[in-house]
Amino acid sequence: MSIQNTALLTDQYELTMVAAALRQPVAHRQCTFEVFARRLPDGRRYGVVAGTGRLLDELEHFRFGDDELAVVSRFLDPDTVDWLREYRFGGEIDGYREGELYFPGSPILTVRAGFAEGVLLETLVLSILNHDSAIASAAARMVSAAGVRPIIEMGSRRTHERAAVASARAAYLAGVAATSNLEAARTYGVPSAGTAAHAFTLGFTGPDGPDEKAAFAAQIEALGVGTTLLVDTYDITQGVANAIEVAGPELGAVRIDSGDLGVLARKVREQLDDLGAPDTKIVVSGDLDEYAIASLRAEPVDTYGVGTSLVTGSGAPTAGMVYKLVEVDGVPVAKRASHKESRGGAKSAARAARATGTIVEEIVYRAAEPVPTVDGLRVRPLQIPLVRDGTPVADLPTLEDGRRHLADALVSLPWEGLGLSHGDPAVPTRYQLS
Amino acid sequence: MSIQNTALLTDQYELTMVAAALRQPVAHRQCTFEVFARRLPDGRRYGVVAGTGRLLDELEHFRFGDDELAVVSRFLDPDTVDWLREYRFGGEIDGYREGELYFPGSPILTVRAGFAEGVLLETLVLSILNHDSAIASAAARMVSAAGVRPIIEMGSRRTHERAAVASARAAYLAGVAATSNLEAARTYGVPSAGTAAHAFTLGFTGPDGPDEKAAFAAQIEALGVGTTLLVDTYDITQGVANAIEVAGPELGAVRIDSGDLGVLARKVREQLDDLGAPDTKIVVSGDLDEYAIASLRAEPVDTYGVGTSLVTGSGAPTAGMVYKLVEVDGVPVAKRASHKESRGGAKSAARAARATGTIVEEIVYRAAEPVPTVDGLRVRPLQIPLVRDGTPVADLPTLEDGRRHLADALVSLPWEGLGLSHGDPAVPTRYQLS
Numbered sequence: 001m002s003i004q005n006t007a008l009l010t011d012q013y014e015l016t017m018v019a020a021a022l023r024q025p026v027a028h029r030q031c032t033f034e035v036f037a038r039r040l041p042d043g044r045r046y047g048v049v050a051g052t053g054r055l056l057d058e059l060e061h062f063r064f065g066d067d068e069l070a071v072v073s074r075f076l077d078p079d080t081v082d083w084l085r086e087y088r089f090g091g092e093i094d095g096y097r098e099g100e101l102y103f104p105g106s107p108i109l110t111v112r113a114g115f116a117e118g119v120l121l122e123t124l125v126l127s128i129l130n131h132d133s134a135i136a137s138a139a140a141r142m143v144s145a146a147g148v149r150p151i152i153e154m155g156s157r158r159t160h161e162r163a164a165v166a167s168a169r170a171a172y173l174a175g176v177a178a179t180s181n182l183e184a185a186r187t188y189g190v191p192s193a194g195t196a197a198h199a200f201t202l203g204f205t206g207p208d209g210p211d212e213k214a215a216f217a218a219q220i221e222a223l224g225v226g227t228t229l230l231v232d233t234y235d236i237t238q239g240v241a242n243a244i245e246v247a248g249p250e251l252g253a254v255r256i257d258s259g260d261l262g263v264l265a266r267k268v269r270e271q272l273d274d275l276g277a278p279d280t281k282i283v284v285s286g287d288l289d290e291y292a293i294a295s296l297r298a299e300p301v302d303t304y305g306v307g308t309s310l311v312t313g314s315g316a317p318t319a320g321m322v323y324k325l326v327e328v329d330g331v332p333v334a335k336r337a338s339h340k341e342s343r344g345g346a347k348s349a350a351r352a353a354r355a356t357g358t359i360v361e362e363i364v365y366r367a368a369e370p371v372p373t374v375d376g377l378r379v380r381p382l383q384i385p386l387v388r389d390g391t392p393v394a395d396l397p398t399l400e401d402g403r404r405h406l407a408d409a410l411v412s413l414p415w416e417g418l419g420l421s422h423g424d425p426a427v428p429t430r431y432q433l434s
Numbered sequence: 435m436s437i438q439n440t441a442l443l444t445d446q447y448e449l450t451m452v453a454a455a456l457r458q459p460v461a462h463r464q465c466t467f468e469v470f471a472r473r474l475p476d477g478r479r480y481g482v483v484a485g486t487g488r489l490l491d492e493l494e495h496f497r498f499g500d501d502e503l504a505v506v507s508r509f510l511d512p513d514t515v516d517w518l519r520e521y522r523f524g525g526e527i528d529g530y531r532e533g534e535l536y537f538p539g540s541p542i543l544t545v546r547a548g549f550a551e552g553v554l555l556e557t558l559v560l561s562i563l564n565h566d567s568a569i570a571s572a573a574a575r576m577v578s579a580a581g582v583r584p585i586i587e588m589g590s591r592r593t594h595e596r597a598a599v600a601s602a603r604a605a606y607l608a609g610v611a612a613t614s615n616l617e618a619a620r621t622y623g624v625p626s627a628g629t630a631a632h633a634f635t636l637g638f639t640g641p642d643g644p645d646e647k648a649a650f651a652a653q654i655e656a657l658g659v660g661t662t663l664l665v666d667t668y669d670i671t672q673g674v675a676n677a678i679e680v681a682g683p684e685l686g687a688v689r690i691d692s693g694d695l696g697v698l699a700r701k702v703r704e705q706l707d708d709l710g711a712p713d714t715k716i717v718v719s720g721d722l723d724e725y726a727i728a729s730l731r732a733e734p735v736d737t738y739g740v741g742t743s744l745v746t747g748s749g750a751p752t753a754g755m756v757y758k759l760v761e762v763d764g765v766p767v768a769k770r771a772s773h774k775e776s777r778g779g780a781k782s783a784a785r786a787a788r789a790t791g792t793i794v795e796e797i798v799y800r801a802a803e804p805v806p807t808v809d810g811l812r813v814r815p816l817q818i819p820l821v822r823d824g825t826p827v828a829d830l831p832t833l834e835d836g837r838r839h840l841a842d843a844l845v846s847l848p849w850e851g852l853g854l855s856h857g858d859p860a861v862p863t864r865y866q867l868s
Contacts, residue, residue, distance in 0.1 A: 004438065009595040011588065011614035013628030020630075020656035024648075026637045033633070058595070071620045077656070115637045122631070123614075126591035127598055154445065157560035158752040161443040161492070163594035164561055180445035180557075186505045194447030196454075197556070199467070199759035202767040203460045203549045210767070214458075222454035222511070234770045308752060317746040318592040325633035333636040333644070336668045 006058045007068045007084075010123040015072055018116045019080040027116040032327040032346040032367075035095075035109035035129060037102065041137075041316030043422025046413065047102045048140045048406060050170040051132030052095055052109070053399060055125060056392045059089060062124060083116070091117055093387035094348075099173055099402030100382060101409045102133075103362045105429040107347045108321065110367070110383065115328070122323040130321050131163060132170040134313035136406075138290070139174035141314070142306055144410065144418050145294040150177035151304045152193050154285065155311030167311040173402050176310075177303075188399060195228040195255045195283065195305070202233060210234060216246040226252035228283055231268070232259065240268055244275045253281035253302065261286065262299045269300035289314050290420055343433060351427075352377040359412045362429040372432055440492045441502045441518075444557040449506055452550045453514040461550040466761040466780040466801075469529075469543035469563060471536065475571075475750030477856025480847065482574045482840060483530045483542055484604040485566030487833060489559060490826045493523060496558060517550070525551055527821035528782075533607055533836030534816060535843045536567075537796045539863040541781045542755065544801070544817065549762070556757040564755050565597060566604040568747035570840075572724070573608035575748070576740055578844065578852050579728040584611035585738045586627050588719065589745030601745040607836050610744075611737075622833060629662040629689045629717065629739070636667060644668060650680040660686040662717055665702070666693065674702055678709045687715035687736065695720065696733045703734035723748050724854055777867060785861075786811040793846045796863040806866055 021027040040047055064072070064084040073081050091113025102108055109125065111118050142151055153171040156164035156179075168184030178193035179185065185192035196219055204215040216229050225247045231239030231254045243254055254272070256264050261284045272280050284296065285305030293304055309315075324342050325333055332344030346367035352374045353359045363372050363379070371381045385393050397405065410418065417426025455461040474481055498506070498518040507515050525547025536542055543559065545552050576585055587605040590598035590613075602618030612627035613619065619626035630653055638649040650663050659681045665673030665688045677688055688706070690698050695718045706714050718730065719739030727738055743749075758776050759767060766778030780801035786808045787793045797806050797813070805815045819827050831839065844852065851860025 006595070008615075008617040008620055009590070009598065010616055011590055011628055012616055012619075012626045013614060013630055015616070016628055016653075016657055016661075017630055017634045020634065020653045021637065023655060024638075024652045026652070029637065031637065067620075071616060075626075115633075119631070119633055119637075122633070123591050124595060127593065127595035130592055131594040131597070156443070156445055157557050157757075158564055158754075159561065160565040160594060160597035160600055161440070161558060161561035162596035163565070164443065166594055180447060181442075182444055182446055182449070182505060183442040185446075186442055186501075192446045192509075194445055194450055196447055196451055197553070198769045199549075199553055199556070199757075200451045200454065202759045202769065203455065203463065203465065203553075203762055204458075205762050205765055205767045207763075207765065218458045218460070219450075219454045221457060223450055227450075232769075308754070312751040317751045318742060320592075320742070323591075323633075325636045328637055328639050329641075331639055331641065333639045335632045335636065335666075 003057055003061045005063065005065060005068060006061045006124060007064050008071060009127065010120070012075070014120050014122055015076060017119055018083070019076050021116050022080055022083055028114045029329045031113060031115045031118050031325055033111040033118050033122070033323055034107045034326050034347060035125060035321050035323050036105055036107055037319055037321045039104050039320070040425055041320065044137065044316070045417045045419065045423060045426040047133060047319060048136040048174055049096045049100045049102050049108055049133055050098055050136035050173050051128040052098045052386065053396070054132060054166060054169070055128045056386060056396070058124060058128065059121070062089065062121070063087065087120070088390055089113065089117060089121065090390040091387070094383040095386050096382050097384055097397050097402060097405060098399070099406035099409065103425045103427060103429050105364055105431070106362055107349050107364065107383070110346065126321055126323050130319045132166055133319040133321065134317055135167045135170035135311065136174045137319065138314040138316065139171040139176055139310055140406065140410065141290040141420060142293055142310060143175035145290045145420060146304055147297065149301065149303060151306050152176070152178045152180065153310055154180040154305050155307035156181045158308040159311040164311065169399065171310055173399060173406065175403065175407060196230045198230060198233045201230065212239060213242045213246050216243055220247050225250045228253040228255050230255045230257060232256050236264060236268065237271065240271050241275070244272070244277050244280070249275065249277035249280065251277060251280045253283050255283040255285060255305070257286045262296055265296070265299045265301050294420055343431065345433065347433070349382045350379045351382055352379045353412060357412050358414055359427050361427050363432055364429060365432040437491055437495045439497065439499060439502060440495045440558060441498050442505060443561065444554070446509070448554050448556055449510060451553055452517070453510050455550050456514055456517055462548045463763045465547060465549045465552050465759055467545040467552050467556070467757055468541045468760050468781065469559060469755050469757050470539055470541055471753055471755045473538050473754070474859055475754065478571065478750070479851045479853065479857060479860040481536045481567060481753060482570040482608055483534045483536050483567055484532055484570035484607050485562040486529055486532045486543070486820065488566065488600060488603070489562045490820060490830070492558060492562065496523065496555070497521065521554070522824055523547065523551060523555065524824040525821070528817040529820050530816050531818055531831050531836060531839060532833070533840035533843065537859045537861060537863050539798055539865070540796055541783050541798060541817065544780065560755055560757050564753045566600055567753040567755065568751055569601045569604035569745065570608045571753065572748035572750065573605040573610055573744055574840065574844065575724040575854060576727055576744060577609035579724045579854060580738055581731065583735065583737060585740050586610070586612050586614065587744055588614040588739050589741035590615045592742040593745040598745065603833065605744055607833060607840065609837065609841060630664045632664065632667045635664065646673060647676045647680050650677055654681050659684045662687040662689050664689045664691060666690050670698060670702065671705065674705050675709070678706070678711050678714070683709065683711040683714065685711060685714045687717050689717040689719060689739070691720045696730055699730070699733045699735050728854055777865065779867065781867070783816045784813045785816055786813045787846060791846050792848055793861050795861050797866055798863060799866040
């Protein structure tokens, strides 16, 4: 999928602020904007950064061509329109890499640019990071709950058709094995997978009634015996018997999409073994979330198909990150009004870990200071350069890099941080800003 | 925004089902697929159909070109690839119009086509309708709660960047007055609006400290005194005083984005009146949802800015609609396995209302039967033709038509149906299928 122009994927006020600023010295003052989350969603122990790669792609398409200028000319003065015509982001961006864990206050992305140049990116930056991080954060918990068993992401139908593509990417970053979404396969190289729907079996209904065996035979003829047959359209026990009768014991897998999945998995496993098909796997799906996945740990399930809960962030569909101006020409700035605390000044962050690798704290420190040291702990700086002079730096981590990075990062969590139960962030955030 | 190719915005299994079907007579059997929701989200009284217009636009771009065929060739046989190369949906679609209320079981969309032709659309249809209807359904409750006061949708930063555009459209359909999203203004003609961010005021911090008045003066110079000034960056009372000092009593509005919005609105209203600015309006924003909006009914608020809760469906980010094969060559079909009840056979629906206009029940009946009559009630059929021979019919209702339709439809609900409290659907669904 080629990326379209992204300049209007923004809030009108970003542009009117630019218009108001351009008449003043503020427009060109050197500013630092920071992206962070004030808190994690409802009892979550960690968040997962995702979307940075997509953001850098879309940033290159954030240009005001004639069509975009015609729209903004409705409410902007000609000088501002001329400025936008020439707009290319020319500043610097640092940030957490994709697949990095984050905690409340982590400075996930830092944009350094003139005021007008930087304020303009707020909406696009937040849309992408808030969406993708919400999905990756939920997916990582599901992957943890599933242990060594693979998850197939199949939620495209439960979210906006383009959000579905980004969701598949974020889920893959988080360790999900494959997606049903073909655009994600094309655009991001995510492995794709699929089974069959009840409609397929129902379609073989003729004047004489249903014919599940004909449906199974047709699927095997087209896709081979390694395929996954959906066995719960009519009676599951009969469905399994039909599947093995038609496919033989080499059948790849059966899928169960409804009912008490634990009970059914056990029954079906026993039946498959009795039928001499011990290698035929069991795929379960149907309203699974991280808790349902965990509850199936002791059951003979081989693969999970997860849809709705994954693409909707399992109760937290947005990461709640904000984009805040924190420094103007070297002077720290911060909103002072109640309830929305923020800390002025450009910041960076590092994570301290024991020699075992287990992390202990997130340290947020002044960007101008060196990486802090902590006695007895290893301290790893978290931000990497992403954009210089408006251009993405060379050799940025790939999606696969991020996927490996997250897998390692999850191992570094204190054990209670991987639990599904609600609680505090897995490690505290310590501000070293004096 | 021009629409890109949509053929890969789909699940792989739709295509493998086509491949398996194409070798069998089933591929060309005349089928009816229906879209419906088994239930409304968690205690909601009604749903709002949205997305149909977008679906018809995207349907025209559901074509397999060389790029798309290269992707699906990885797992499909050459005959199927050839069939996809020629694929144009050539069937019929009927459905509820956008802005129509729906209830559990309402046949929101009906697709009639050969099996392969129809099954291929499942993912795209559901992605669009599930997303857009979830947003419109949440937005309609907020609009009801706001009464005559306008709502500005400003949630783009809290959802996927393209979902944001669809959300703005769905919110407008539901009666929201304007959006901050400029792509929605361009693509769908939704009125756009905006205020300013704290960053703007903070940007005017100089070596001598903050200068809120300079920020306000700059905004007024660029946008005129009709603009909305954000007054809660530092101290709200001082902010309001600064705003009127700089703008005079002709100032359009002030915005409050944090704190106890009810208390603050009262204080600010009093202050504005005392300053001789009785016509300066008050815009409130900050984590508003339908309940918070309702709680501000008695407060002197003029406009609500709503973000996160709107674009995430206020707890129900997907409408949970399904796309089910219900009839094959005139034979009703239905899944029989537990927990996911469905009713076979092509269906249509009508809504019965008293002479006063108040609706009484949703009647789902066999599509082949005439519209049912109910003694003493007026019965209105709900499906309209949307596509014939693969082409959208002429003079389909516009987005504005849908917006008016919904406004009328909400008035037709029994009074308890407009309440925000959890409960049963506002009217029961009666199946007349014998």
